[in-house]
Amino acid sequence: MTLLTQTLSLPRLTLRGISKQYPGCLANDDIHLDIAPAEIHALLGENGAGKSTLMKVIYGLVKPDSGELLWDGLPIEVKDPAHARKMGIGMVFQHFSLFETLTVTENIALALGDDAGELEALATKIRTVSERYGMAINPDREIHTLSVGERQRVEIVRCLVQNIKLLILDEPTSVLTPQEVETLFVTLRQLAEEGCSILFISHKLNEVKALCHKATVLRAGKVSGECIPAEEDTTSMAKLMVGDDTPVSTTYPKKLGSSPLLTITALDLPSDDPFGVHLRNINLTVNAGEIVGIAGVAGNGQEELLASLSGEHLCRDGKTIRFAETEVGKLPPDKRRQWGLAFVPEERLGRGAVPEMSLTENALLTGYLTGMVSKGMVAWNKAEAFADDIIQQYKVKAAGRNAQADSLSGGNLQKFIIGREIMQNPKILIAAHPTWGVDIGAATAIHKALIQLRDQGAAILVVSEDIDELFLISDRIGAICDGALSPFKPTPESSIQELGRMMAGDFSQSTSEGSASQ
């Protein structure tokens, strides 16, 4: 009995003084953390605050430089993920670790190791467990046929079929619609009531407030505070996260543009990627002087739509995409840029910037139209001046204009790319996830720059998974689901609930304009 009571009173997991140094950045600095059994504990922090590193330490993917872990009160060294799983630690990654060409059962069998047993028996177990927690999945389907939400279920069920004591979820809601988030929370609460500890990693304050019993806030690798989310308001938690008094919420005046600058008409585009999404009858107009926001869960056709707009994927009919009156559907990217298009792709390293090239060279890559090349020769002084301008105006933290693009942190590179595109004063700007991974201060600066560009009369299309951001900056808003666009309406007339329904594919709403037939 004493042993039992002892176990109950002890925290399930204790971190003592965990530190991890990476070249050029101290990711974790003397972190202390306690998670009790049956507790849902939030690990709150901005991108780059050290959340991911910390959870990799717990899961045995990263060795800390110093500090120790206590598991049920006993010091332990987690050797590798297999060891972590044996101890009863399960983890759901932000980018799923699933094998696309294998079935659900095979995927789960792989993770279970030698305990998997016969595949038939495992499939039955998967069915039972997934239904018990309200997350029905078919064990025989191959992963590439599943939606993103379903894949997350597979990841969670993969943890649940084992004897799990601590479930770590890394930003689990970023790929879900608001309704799916509710379902997930029901599951997590049920799990916690059964005694499982949950470490919920997030930067979304309202979710943490709705779900978590306790929260540990990280800032720049250090614990900046601990709190009980239910007793705090979001502003006070945000201050712990951000640290200074950056205004957390601002509003921008909404505008509606007049003359169409970007028109997509009946765009149908089958994807030639087996894991891709077919675009179905896309109709959308973006007017001069407005920002149109497209919400959606990742993998619903955003990539394909962006590729067809940037010119990476040409349309069969030039008329389907028009810039003002010019038909550009069959024009390659450089011709579209010459017309006045600027484009911020989702993938920063590789498509937004060349990793091995310096910032100056990367600035030149899309900025060359602004007079940096004459008679086939590069005017390096102009390119350097342009790069310096971007670095200065967008407060890019880098070792100067000669720094290699891949030496920058994700957020800083994003600021650089956004700055490079906006400073060319485009007529049309298409931006995917414009503030993904940048801190709140820089996000505000990017938002202001977008609004300013809008006020100069540019047409701006923003694709984002961050609904709050879309409501903040968009003048009109809609969603993409399974390759089709929902109706768009002025942002003040929409609501998060309605947008959530549309993200899930329920477009039942009569509106005047931009409607896509199912």
Place this chain on the structure above:
Amino acid sequence: MDIDLITNILYAMIRTGTPLLIVAMGELICEKSGVLNLGQEGMMLMGAVVGFIVTLLSGSLLLGFLLAMVAGVLMSLIFGLITMELSANQVATGLALTIFGTGLSAFVGSDFVGKPIAGLDPIHIPVLTDLPIIGRMLFGQDLVVYLSFLLFAAVYWFINYSRPGLVLKAVGENPHAANAIGLPVMRTRYLAIIFGGAMAGLAGGYLSLAYTPLWAENMTAGRGWIALALVVFASWKVERVLLGAWLFGLASILHLVFQGLGFSVSPNLLAMLPYLATIVVLVILSSNQSRSRLVAPMSLGNPFYAKS
């Protein structure tokens, strides 16, 4: 065409296809783990020369075959160290291995060119072997041919039904995800590379100890490359590798068939048939983008290094 000719063609088809089948099975396993080893030709040649010398000096065919496999493994370990520990480009390393193996085998074997040994004999079962048409094909081969049948069955079961086979496919599809759930990526790839080396060595040994029991410089004559093409031709499916190996075997003895039929076609023209067939299959495969991405191991040719 008389019955004897058909009997002999069928016999030779299997026999010629056997080294292709063995080396292609090794390469298939290797590629399933995401490693593209273009060094087959070099590993085969080393297997051939080592097997020949050992048998010549010791008089033991078994020892010859065993050390041929050891030679293939050692060669594949060079490849493994360079591509796995040093994360070098697999294509360049594999090509270098072929060039290295070609040169080294010629150097090692220079004193043994043209010397005769008693090779591995085909078996003879009364009645069965003497059956018309299929007798020699099925019941008159040497032991290594039957071993290759067993090898096929084992690889088929391994890939489709065993747990290590599942791990192998997972590693070949997404090594980072595999690492994240605790699968031994490096060990799996090393074992796959070593298996590929052993099979290449065995196939080389088969050439110099059974197929044509002698050593000649560069005696594999491009079979390593045909095996590479064969894996693509089979779209990474075990059963198709088996059929493809025999088909390619038939293609490379087609000049005999044509002679029998009274045509004269340049053997050089016929020798290109396997490659032509592979090109045709590649065109058909890649005409459907979505299918082609599902057949090849998705991380094929990508080095893996765990980030810490």
